[in-house]
Amino acid sequence: MKKGWLEWILLSVALIWGANYTIGKFGVAHMSSIQFSALRFIMVAPILLLITGIIERGIRIEKKDWGRLIAVSIVGVTLYQTLFMVSVKYTTATNASLLISMSPIFTGILAILYKHEAFSLKTQLGSVLAFFGAAFVLLFGHSSHALSQLAWFGNIMGIVAAIAWGWYPILAKPLVVKYSALRVTAWSALIGAIPLTVYCLFTYQTLIWPTDIGSWSSLAYSVLFVTVYGLVMWYVGIGKIGSTKVMVYMYVIPLFAVVFAAVAIGETINAMQLLGGLIIFSGLYIVKKSPAPKTALKLKKAN
Numbered sequence: 001m002k003k004g005w006l007e008w009i010l011l012s013v014a015l016i017w018g019a020n021y022t023i024g025k026f027g028v029a030h031m032s033s034i035q036f037s038a039l040r041f042i043m044v045a046p047i048l049l050l051i052t053g054i055i056e057r058g059i060r061i062e063k064k065d066w067g068r069l070i071a072v073s074i075v076g077v078t079l080y081q082t083l084f085m086v087s088v089k090y091t092t093a094t095n096a097s098l099l100i101s102m103s104p105i106f107t108g109i110l111a112i113l114y115k116h117e118a119f120s121l122k123t124q125l126g127s128v129l130a131f132f133g134a135a136f137v138l139l140f141g142h143s144s145h146a147l148s149q150l151a152w153f154g155n156i157m158g159i160v161a162a163i164a165w166g167w168y169p170i171l172a173k174p175l176v177v178k179y180s181a182l183r184v185t186a187w188s189a190l191i192g193a194i195p196l197t198v199y200c201l202f203t204y205q206t207l208i209w210p211t212d213i214g215s216w217s218s219l220a221y222s223v224l225f226v227t228v229y230g231l232v233m234w235y236v237g238i239g240k241i242g243s244t245k246v247m248v249y250m251y252v253i254p255l256f257a258v259v260f261a262a263v264a265i266g267e268t269i270n271a272m273q274l275l276g277g278l279i280i281f282s283g284l285y286i287v288k289k290s291p292a293p294k295t296a297l298k299l300k301k302a303n
Helices: 003-027 033-056 063-090 093-100 103-113 121-140 151-178 181-202 213-241 243-265 271-289
Strands: none
Touching (some): 003 093, 093 271
């Protein structure tokens, strides 16, 4: 795959993920966030495991690693994906995308707490600046489309989702080094779907099965484009050009999210959202430009 084509593919993934902040709203308009996530990952898991088996010629995880894999699955799928959909449901696509874009900040903080990396003053200053930006979005970033009584709840869930997504790579690092990000993600999709499915089974009588095309189209988009195409191409990119260069594309996702929301559903961005977003990305930029701290966790890749 030529480098130029790979860059366009990664941009398409960022666009798909950015659009999901708006398209996901149709999926949870009638279904609960847990129901939507359960259906999504029940469908996704077999596909990802099949793709992993084809690409890597194996999907085995050693018995001693299953405890960590379960923890990774609960945080990265059960918690994060559900919280993501809750945030998308109750607040604006703009707010959700800005708040969840803070996940690299929490990854940096947790990496220090877990002693994976050494303390960096510049990184922490960037983190504090990003938190100030989040405060602007949380307290003042409400457009006319986000004036529902539960908009504040969606904003808070966006922050919690960012924490969960920031925690995920810290927990997953030993597994990703030993196996691969694709294999860990495939198994996480299956394991993370189990508690969501069990919850849906126990609350089956209260579930709503929508008949509108919007709900099911949103689910299909999430399965085929966001997860299968998006994740596989993302990990292909990491394999070709490395995780550092690929992660740069994460920073354009909120831009795509804001533009798509404005075009598709007429969502507007106000001055406080804009100011908060600029502060958040200033903090992220400082963190990105910080010298790479020495890694405290030494891992050996398995044969």
